[in-house]
Amino acid sequence: MSLLIVTPIVAPxxxxxxxxxxxxxxxxxxxxxxxxxxxxLGSGLALLVIVDSDGIQATxxxxxxAPFGIVLVADLFSAFMLLMAGIVSxxxxxxxxxTLRERNIRFGHYSVVNLxxxxxxxxxxxxxxxxxxxxxxxxxxxxxxxLALGGGRRRIEGAVKYVAINLLSSAFFLSGAGLLYxxxxxxxxxxxxxxxxxxxxxxxxxxxxxxxxISFGLKSAAFPMFFWLPASYHTPSIDVTALFSxxxxxxxxxxxxxxxxxxxxxxxxxxxxxxxxxxxxxxxVGVIGAIAQYDYRRLLSFHIVSQIGYMLMGLSIFTPAAIAxxxxxxxxxILVKTSLFLVGGLIAQFSGTESLNRLGDMYRxxxxxxxxxxxxxxSLAGLPPSSGFISKLALVRAxxxxxxxxxxxxxxxxxxxxxxxxIKIWNSVFWRxxxxxxxxxxxxxPGGARLALMLSxxxxxxxxxVVFGFVAQPVFELATAAAESLIEPSAYVDAVLGETS
Amino acid sequence: xxxxLLMTTARLLISILLLFAIFLLVRGHNAPGGGFxxxxxVASAVGLYxxxxxxxxxxxxxxxxPRTIIAVGLLVAVLSALPGMFSGDPxxxxxxxxxxxxxxxxxxxxxxxxxxxxFLVVVGMATIALLWLAEEEG
Numbered sequence: 267m268s269l270l271i272v273t274p275i276v277a278p279x280x281x282x283x284x285x286x287x288x289x290x291x292x293x294x295x296x297x298x299x300x301x302x303x304x305x306x307l308g309s310g311l312a313l314l315v316i317v318d319s320d321g322i323q324a325t326x327x328x329x330x331x332a333p334f335g336i337v338l339v340a341d342l343f344s345a346f347m348l349l350m351a352g353i354v355s356x357x358x359x360x361x362x363x364x365t366l367r368e369r370n371i372r373f374g375h376y377s378v379v380n381l382x383x384x385x386x387x388x389x390x391x392x393x394x395x396x397x398x399x400x401x402x403x404x405x406x407x408x409x410x411x412x413l414a415l416g417g418g419r420r421r422i423e424g425a426v427k428y429v430a431i432n433l434l435s436s437a438f439f440l441s442g443a444g445l446l447y448x449x450x451x452x453x454x455x456x457x458x459x460x461x462x463x464x465x466x467x468x469x470x471x472x473x474x475x476x477x478x479x480i481s482f483g484l485k486s487a488a489f490p491m492f493f494w495l496p497a498s499y500h501t502p503s504i505d506v507t508a509l510f511s512x513x514x515x516x517x518x519x520x521x522x523x524x525x526x527x528x529x530x531x532x533x534x535x536x537x538x539x540x541x542x543x544x545x546x547x548x549x550x551v552g553v554i555g556a557i558a559q560y561d562y563r564r565l566l567s568f569h570i571v572s573q574i575g576y577m578l579m580g581l582s583i584f585t586p587a588a589i590a591x592x593x594x595x596x597x598x599x600i601l602v603k604t605s606l607f608l609v610g611g612l613i614a615q616f617s618g619t620e621s622l623n624r625l626g627d628m629y630r631x632x633x634x635x636x637x638x639x640x641x642x643x644x645s646l647a648g649l650p651p652s653s654g655f656i657s658k659l660a661l662v663r664a665x666x667x668x669x670x671x672x673x674x675x676x677x678x679x680x681x682x683x684x685x686x687x688x689i690k691i692w693n694s695v696f697w698r699x700x701x702x703x704x705x706x707x708x709x710x711x712p713g714g715a716r717l718a719l720m721l722s723x724x725x726x727x728x729x730x731x732v733v734f735g736f737v738a739q740p741v742f743e744l745a746t747a748a749a750e751s752l753i754e755p756s757a758y759v760d761a762v763l764g765e766t767s
Numbered sequence: 768x769x770x771x772l773l774m775t776t777a778r779l780l781i782s783i784l785l786l787f788a789i790f791l792l793v794r795g796h797n798a799p800g801g802g803f804x805x806x807x808x809v810a811s812a813v814g815l816y817x818x819x820x821x822x823x824x825x826x827x828x829x830x831x832x833p834r835t836i837i838a839v840g841l842l843v844a845v846l847s848a849l850p851g852m853f854s855g856d857p858x859x860x861x862x863x864x865x866x867x868x869x870x871x872x873x874x875x876x877x878x879x880x881x882x883x884x885x886f887l888v889v890v891g892m893a894t895i896a897l898l899w900l901a902e903e904e905g
Contacts, residue, residue, distance in 0.1 A: 279841070328857065
């Protein structure tokens with residue numbers, strides 16, 4: 267079992283190293299780089315099956331027994347997230363095969379992508395607070411390189427903002443972890459789950475919880491700590507933006523859900539109410555920010571923020587149904603957001619711009635792209651029969667059941683505004699006649715195999731989103747089972763610490 | 768800089784520093800020392816060479832690009848974590864081999880291999896930074 271759990275960490279690491287050995291061979295590098303996403307996809311799938319039948323799997327690294335050593339744990343939630351992360355990173359890589367310049371490949375673009383995936387897998391699998399910090403740092407360093415790679419003033423500016431704010435987040439994380447260790451004497455999450463209730467000073471525990479809200483809130487771009495995301499996500503190459511949108515903020519949300527179900531679940535009245543307030547503001551402010559934007563990628567960046575609010579909403583209601591909704595929404599959002607960015611890349615490829623003011627009439631010239639966008643946009647807004655509908659339905663139903671009417675009302679209102687801003691993109695990019703100062707057609711248009719390589723990732727993700735909507739029942743059951751084991755962490759604790767505890 | 772004094776002592780010091788680095792690396796498992804600090808010592812030896820002679824000859828002292836050293840170091844560290852799995856233990860479990868050399872019992876294990884990996888990564892990383900900064904300066 268150990269092998270399956272460490273594969274998604276070791277395989278991308280080896281792929282990154284092999285990429286260094288084949289520095290001057292772009293074709294070989296591309297092939298090697300696939301090892302990371304494929305290993306995540308494969309072991310995510312295998313772990314889902316095994317955890318579903320045999321229960322939560324854990325392995326003690328170096329054979330040091332928990333809670334003293336570092337433990338890697340796979341439960342349904344982490345295995346599911348691993349699978350989704352594998353799918354989107356595969357799609358983003360395939361897209362970059364068609365678009366990435368060879369110069370960036372020589373700089374080691376694919377090695378860095380794989381290093382980032384090491385961090386993502388590690389964050390999903392670790393059962394140790396400090397280890398989580400280390401994976402976050404690895405992800406931060408790799409994503410910083412990806413943002414800045416290729417140079418240019420604009421990129422460096424975006425990257426500097428990104429790294430500055432993330433260092434602040436790391437400082438909060440480290441302080442929180444230090445305080446946590448000082449008051450409980452352990453950083454093993456399962457052990458914390460048991461010991462945190464025994465701390466005399468529960469006020470201190472709530473204070474520590476706030477450190478983690480700030481840190482993970484910054485990572486996942488929740489209100490009021492979201493401003494860095496729209497300021498940096500529009501600068502790198504589009505496959506990098508697509509990858510980031512599918513992975514990075516979601517790992518932040520994953521960490522929030524993990525810690526605020528397993529560790530900080532004693533003072534739910536205060537902590538989760540606060541998260542609910544943040545969730546409401548995140549949804550509203552994100553979508554209002556999006557409405558004011560006229561740049562395709564900036565607009566979508568604000569939507570990332572807005573949708574983080576839905577995931578937090580699921581966590582804050584804190585019933586199994588609501589957390590199941592949050593998990594479904596994360597999966598849905600990973601697929602759809604990445605595919606919308608990839609479609610944006612296609613639009614930019616054919617028209618040479620991402621500014622909504624200078625686009626138009628693409629419905630006539632590129633019906634395929636228009637169709638892809640339409641399906642993805644409607645899924646994002648939550649229209650049936652897509653993944654967006656299913657996950658929003660699950661969230662709203664859980665909200666009404668838990669009598670959280672205000673946040674449920676806000677979420678429905680924000681869906682409407684999301685639909686509005688998707689229609690705005692549709693109108694200005696595809697529907698209306700091209701404006702006077704429209705961007706001229708680009709001279710070099712991709713064709714044949716290269717075009718197929720660019721279209722297929724978006725097609726794959728949007729297809730999955732639609733399939734998701736049709737096979738809602740099993741996916742919903744999976745999410746519910748995952749959520750139940752999150753709310754009731756005794757199985758997790760037993761798997762890590764052994765039955766005797 | 769062309770100081771005969773520095774050139775002569777640098778030659779002498781560098782060999783001592785390199786020996787000291789090996790000492791630190793091997794000693795690290797049970798006592799203060801280890802791959803990280805040994806790597807820094809080697810990097811400082813390269814830095815000293817660059818000061819006494821010039822940066823280009825310091826680069827050629829390493830024979831391969833520091834980037835390659837980092838990659839090899841990481842690879843060694845990852846591989847050192849694997850043998851434990853072949854004997855059915857979890858990832859990164861230390862495997863020890865015990866044998867005697869001239870009546871003394873010597874224990875060699877995968878943690879030493881891991882330390883060697885750390886050592887190479889630090890050597891590569893620190894020399895890249897050091898030589899790059901020195902070039903900016905010049």
